[in-house]
Amino acid sequence: MLREYGITVPLRSYHKFNEQASVSGIMAQLQRGEDIALISDAGTPCISDPGHLLVNACAEAGIQVTPIPGASAVTAALSVSGFNLVSFTFRGFLPRTEGKLRRVLSDTLSEPSPVTVFYEAPHRILETVRICSEVLPDSRLCLCNDLTKPHERIYRGTTIDVFAELSANPNFAKGEYALVLCRNSVKPIADKFDTDRKSKKERRNNDDS
Numbered sequence: 001m002l003r004e005y006g007i008t009v010p011l012r013s014y015h016k017f018n019e020q021a022s023v024s025g026i027m028a029q030l031q032r033g034e035d036i037a038l039i040s041d042a043g044t045p046c047i048s049d050p051g052h053l054l055v056n057a058c059a060e061a062g063i064q065v066t067p068i069p070g071a072s073a074v075t076a077a078l079s080v081s082g083f084n085l086v087s088f089t090f091r092g093f094l095p096r097t098e099g100k101l102r103r104v105l106s107d108t109l110s111e112p113s114p115v116t117v118f119y120e121a122p123h124r125i126l127e128t129v130r131i132c133s134e135v136l137p138d139s140r141l142c143l144c145n146d147l148t149k150p151h152e153r154i155y156r157g158t159t160i161d162v163f164a165e166l167s168a169n170p171n172f173a174k175g176e177y178a179l180v181l182c183r184n185s186v187k188p189i190a191d192k193f194d195t196d197r198k199s200k201k202e203r204r205n206n207d208d209s
Contacts, residue, residue, distance in 0.1 A: 014038065019050045023057050030063050046079040048086075056082030059156050066152070073147055074117050077178035080154060081115075081142035088115040094128055094179075101128065105135040108183065118179045125177050129166055132181070133159040140182045146175030 002009070014022055030036055038045045038054065045051040058065050059082045067076040074090055089111050095101045108116045120128050122145075129143065141162045143155040151174060155162045159181075166172050 014050060014054075016050050019053055023054050026054060027057055027061065027063075030058065031061070044075045044079050046081075046085060047075055051079070052082055052084050055080060058082075065154075067147060073119070073144070073176070073178045076147050077117060077142065077144040077180050078115075080144065080147075081180040081182070082156075083115050083140070083142065083180065083182045085115060087113040088117060089113050090117045093119045093121075094124075096124070098127075098131060101131055102135055105132055108136070108181065114183045116181045116183075118181070120177045120179060122173045122175060122177065126163075126166055126172060128179075129159065129163045132179075133163045136181065136183060138184050140184075142180040142182075144178045144180070145172075147178065149175060151175055 002011075012022070014026075026036055038051055040049050040051075046055060055065050065080050065082075067080040078085055078088060089108075091104065091108075095104055125143075125145075129141070132139075132141070136159055139159050141155070141157065141159045143162050143166065145151070145153045145155070151171075153169075155165050157165070
Protein backbone atom coordinates (compact mmCIF):
# COMPACT_ATOMS: atom_id res chain seq x y z
CA MET A 1 0.00 0.00 0.00
CA LEU A 2 2.86 2.37 0.82
CA ARG A 3 4.49 1.63 -2.53
CA GLU A 4 1.17 2.17 -4.31
CA TYR A 5 0.94 5.72 -2.94
CA GLY A 6 4.65 6.50 -3.23
CA ILE A 7 5.17 6.78 0.54
CA THR A 8 8.77 6.18 1.56
CA VAL A 9 9.36 6.08 5.31
CA PRO A 10 11.53 3.85 7.53
CA LEU A 11 9.74 0.63 8.48
CA ARG A 12 10.41 -1.79 11.32
CA SER A 13 8.88 -5.12 12.22
CA TYR A 14 6.75 -5.14 15.38
CA HIS A 15 5.21 -8.43 16.49
CA LYS A 16 4.50 -10.54 19.56
CA PHE A 17 8.03 -11.96 19.62
CA ASN A 18 9.81 -8.59 19.77
CA GLU A 19 7.08 -6.37 21.25
CA GLN A 20 8.55 -6.14 24.76
CA ALA A 21 12.06 -5.36 23.49
CA SER A 22 10.87 -2.84 20.88
CA VAL A 23 8.88 -0.54 23.15
CA SER A 24 11.82 1.33 24.69
CA GLY A 25 13.35 2.17 21.28
CA ILE A 26 10.05 3.35 19.85
CA MET A 27 9.37 5.44 22.96
CA ALA A 28 12.77 7.11 22.55
CA GLN A 29 11.80 8.13 19.01
CA LEU A 30 8.47 9.51 20.18
CA GLN A 31 10.08 11.45 23.00
CA ARG A 32 12.40 13.06 20.43
CA GLY A 33 9.27 14.43 18.76
CA GLU A 34 8.99 11.92 15.93
CA ASP A 35 5.65 10.54 14.74
CA ILE A 36 5.10 6.78 14.67
CA ALA A 37 2.30 4.83 12.95
CA LEU A 38 1.43 1.37 14.28
CA ILE A 39 -0.22 -0.57 11.47
CA SER A 40 -1.42 -4.13 10.93
CA ASP A 41 -1.89 -6.09 7.74
CA ALA A 42 -4.76 -8.04 9.33
CA GLY A 43 -7.35 -6.11 11.30
CA THR A 44 -6.87 -3.36 13.88
CA PRO A 45 -3.65 -3.13 15.94
CA CYS A 46 -4.09 -4.06 19.63
CA ILE A 47 -7.25 -6.10 18.95
CA SER A 48 -5.87 -9.63 19.34
CA ASP A 49 -2.70 -8.19 17.82
CA PRO A 50 0.42 -6.69 19.45
CA GLY A 51 0.34 -3.04 20.47
CA HIS A 52 -1.17 -2.58 23.93
CA LEU A 53 2.25 -2.40 25.62
CA LEU A 54 3.28 0.49 23.38
CA VAL A 55 -0.05 2.30 23.70
CA ASN A 56 0.06 1.95 27.48
CA ALA A 57 3.64 3.25 27.62
CA CYS A 58 2.59 6.27 25.55
CA ALA A 59 -0.37 6.92 27.83
CA GLU A 60 1.84 6.80 30.94
CA ALA A 61 4.34 9.18 29.32
CA GLY A 62 1.64 11.64 28.23
CA ILE A 63 2.21 11.00 24.52
CA GLN A 64 -0.92 11.39 22.41
CA VAL A 65 -2.21 8.27 20.66
CA THR A 66 -4.78 8.74 17.89
CA PRO A 67 -6.80 5.80 16.53
CA ILE A 68 -7.59 5.56 12.83
CA PRO A 69 -10.41 3.03 12.98
CA GLY A 70 -11.95 0.60 10.63
CA ALA A 71 -15.47 -0.59 11.28
CA SER A 72 -16.68 1.00 14.52
CA ALA A 73 -16.01 3.06 17.65
CA VAL A 74 -15.64 -0.17 19.66
CA THR A 75 -12.45 -1.22 17.90
CA ALA A 76 -11.14 2.35 17.78
CA ALA A 77 -11.63 2.83 21.53
CA LEU A 78 -10.18 -0.58 22.38
CA SER A 79 -7.12 -0.05 20.18
CA VAL A 80 -6.24 3.20 21.93
CA SER A 81 -7.04 2.02 25.49
CA GLY A 82 -3.68 0.43 26.28
CA PHE A 83 -5.43 -2.45 28.06
CA ASN A 84 -4.50 -6.09 27.47
CA LEU A 85 -7.23 -7.24 25.08
CA VAL A 86 -6.99 -10.99 25.18
CA SER A 87 -10.77 -10.81 25.44
CA PHE A 88 -13.41 -8.15 26.05
CA THR A 89 -17.17 -7.73 26.41
CA PHE A 90 -19.22 -5.21 24.45
CA ARG A 91 -22.46 -4.16 26.17
CA GLY A 92 -23.73 -1.33 23.92
CA PHE A 93 -25.52 1.68 25.39
CA LEU A 94 -25.88 1.87 29.16
CA PRO A 95 -29.33 1.98 30.85
CA ARG A 96 -30.86 5.38 31.51
CA THR A 97 -32.12 4.83 35.06
CA GLU A 98 -29.65 4.93 37.94
CA GLY A 99 -30.78 1.66 39.50
CA LYS A 100 -30.36 -0.31 36.28
CA LEU A 101 -27.07 1.44 35.55
CA ARG A 102 -25.65 0.46 38.93
CA ARG A 103 -26.74 -3.15 38.40
CA VAL A 104 -25.13 -3.34 34.96
CA LEU A 105 -21.86 -1.92 36.28
CA SER A 106 -21.91 -4.29 39.25
CA ASP A 107 -22.61 -7.22 36.92
CA THR A 108 -19.36 -6.58 35.06
CA LEU A 109 -17.52 -7.97 38.09
CA SER A 110 -18.86 -11.41 37.17
CA GLU A 111 -17.89 -11.27 33.50
CA PRO A 112 -15.07 -13.60 32.44
CA SER A 113 -13.18 -10.74 30.78
CA PRO A 114 -11.94 -7.78 32.87
CA VAL A 115 -12.47 -5.38 29.94
CA THR A 116 -15.95 -4.13 29.04
CA VAL A 117 -16.95 -1.52 26.45
CA PHE A 118 -20.04 0.69 26.66
CA TYR A 119 -21.53 3.52 24.65
CA GLU A 120 -23.02 6.62 26.28
CA ALA A 121 -24.77 9.78 25.14
CA PRO A 122 -23.05 13.14 25.83
CA HIS A 123 -25.84 14.56 28.00
CA ARG A 124 -25.63 11.54 30.35
CA ILE A 125 -21.88 10.97 30.42
CA LEU A 126 -21.00 12.99 33.52
CA GLU A 127 -23.61 11.29 35.70
CA THR A 128 -22.65 7.88 34.28
CA VAL A 129 -18.97 8.33 35.10
CA ARG A 130 -19.88 9.62 38.56
CA ILE A 131 -21.87 6.46 39.28
CA CYS A 132 -19.11 4.36 37.76
CA SER A 133 -16.62 5.95 40.15
CA GLU A 134 -18.84 4.94 43.07
CA VAL A 135 -19.57 1.37 41.93
CA LEU A 136 -16.07 0.59 40.57
CA PRO A 137 -13.69 3.09 42.21
CA ASP A 138 -10.56 0.97 41.71
CA SER A 139 -11.17 0.22 38.05
CA ARG A 140 -9.37 1.97 35.20
CA LEU A 141 -11.20 3.81 32.47
CA CYS A 142 -10.30 4.92 28.98
CA LEU A 143 -13.07 7.34 28.05
CA CYS A 144 -13.08 8.21 24.36
CA ASN A 145 -14.97 11.27 23.13
CA ASP A 146 -15.68 12.23 19.52
CA LEU A 147 -13.14 9.80 18.06
CA THR A 148 -11.71 10.73 14.63
CA LYS A 149 -13.47 14.10 14.73
CA PRO A 150 -12.06 17.62 15.30
CA HIS A 151 -12.79 17.67 19.05
CA GLU A 152 -11.44 14.17 19.81
CA ARG A 153 -10.38 13.76 23.43
CA ILE A 154 -9.35 10.75 25.49
CA TYR A 155 -9.52 10.61 29.29
CA ARG A 156 -7.45 8.02 31.17
CA GLY A 157 -7.04 6.91 34.76
CA THR A 158 -9.13 5.46 37.54
CA THR A 159 -12.86 6.04 37.32
CA ILE A 160 -12.46 8.67 40.07
CA ASP A 161 -9.67 10.46 38.17
CA VAL A 162 -11.66 10.48 34.93
CA PHE A 163 -14.74 11.85 36.68
CA ALA A 164 -12.67 14.74 38.09
CA GLU A 165 -11.12 15.53 34.69
CA LEU A 166 -14.45 15.27 32.88
CA SER A 167 -16.12 17.54 35.43
CA ALA A 168 -13.47 20.19 34.79
CA ASN A 169 -14.23 20.30 31.06
CA PRO A 170 -17.03 22.80 30.35
CA ASN A 171 -17.53 21.27 26.90
CA PHE A 172 -17.87 17.65 28.04
CA ALA A 173 -21.40 17.33 26.61
CA LYS A 174 -20.25 17.48 22.99
CA GLY A 175 -19.79 14.33 20.92
CA GLU A 176 -20.56 10.68 21.59
CA TYR A 177 -18.62 8.57 24.08
CA ALA A 178 -17.17 5.07 24.21
CA LEU A 179 -16.16 3.83 27.66
CA VAL A 180 -13.51 1.11 27.95
CA LEU A 181 -13.60 -0.17 31.51
CA CYS A 182 -10.82 -2.38 32.88
CA ARG A 183 -11.39 -3.94 36.27
CA ASN A 184 -8.50 -5.01 38.47
CA SER A 185 -10.20 -8.28 39.29
CA VAL A 186 -13.28 -10.33 38.47
CA LYS A 187 -15.33 -12.56 40.71
CA PRO A 188 -14.92 -16.25 39.92
CA ILE A 189 -17.92 -17.72 38.15
CA ALA A 190 -19.00 -21.07 39.55
CA ASP A 191 -18.76 -23.85 37.02
CA LYS A 192 -22.23 -25.30 36.46
CA PHE A 193 -20.88 -28.82 36.02
CA ASP A 194 -18.98 -28.62 39.32
CA THR A 195 -22.04 -27.18 41.06
CA ASP A 196 -24.31 -29.95 39.77
CA ARG A 197 -21.75 -32.60 40.72
CA LYS A 198 -21.46 -31.25 44.27
CA SER A 199 -25.25 -31.19 44.61
CA LYS A 200 -25.51 -34.85 43.52
CA LYS A 201 -22.75 -35.85 45.94
CA GLU A 202 -24.52 -34.06 48.80
CA ARG A 203 -27.79 -35.84 47.95
CA ARG A 204 -26.04 -39.22 47.93
CA ASN A 205 -24.45 -38.49 51.29
CA ASN A 206 -27.84 -37.52 52.71
CA ASP A 207 -29.41 -40.73 51.37
CA ASP A 208 -26.64 -42.86 52.91
CA SER A 209 -26.92 -41.25 56.32
